[in-house]
Amino acid sequence: MQTFFTLIVVVQxxxxxxxxxxxxxxxGKGADMGASFGSGASGSLFGATGSSNFLSRSTGIxxxxxxxxxxxxxxxxxxxKVSGGVMDNLPVSGAPASAAATAVPASAPADTQSNQIPK
Known part of the structure; x- marks a missing residue:
């Protein structure tokens, strides 16, 4: 499927x-007046009006x-398949710590004085 997608992109x-x-x-349309005064358009590869028809058809194709x-x-x-937005895939870094994460859990030991940082 990826090869088909790449092929379409190349064609586009x-x-x-x-x-x-x-x-x-x-x-342009103004160039036709110059051709009537001998600018050499009639001696071109496609003739006097052939290039405009050929180029127009080629452009249309x-x-x-x-x-x-x-x-x-x-x-x-x-x-x-779209699973989410762009912001859903960002890694979480530098997020502020919540109050619940810094609080002492209820199951902490009774002797918390040895774990505290001195002031």
Whole structure:
């Protein structure tokens, strides 16, 4: 189960990085005006409008993979057993001594003067 969870996390991180890269590669709407004045977009690898269609579709596919991985993580992670809060697992250290712990028990010997600290 842990291997499946790790695989989903890897797929989610890779798809997130793909979305970031694909969004940064895309041109804004203002870049189309520069292409009409001969900026060389028509001679690119994808043609004049091919890169926008290819990058848009690739971004959509990467987003679908990302959302699917997020949903799968929610389903797999939802089966985790919760036993308590974060504060329940802290070790008890430096706790103030209670009055009952410092009091002399009722079954103490009658000769308590030898056990007392001199003032």
């Amino acid at each position: 991180v890779v798809s997130a990085l793909a979305i970031i890269g694909l969004v940064l590669l895309q041109h 990467a987003a679908a993979v990302f959302f699917s991985a997020t949903l799968a993580l929610a389903v797999v992670g939802g089966k985790a």
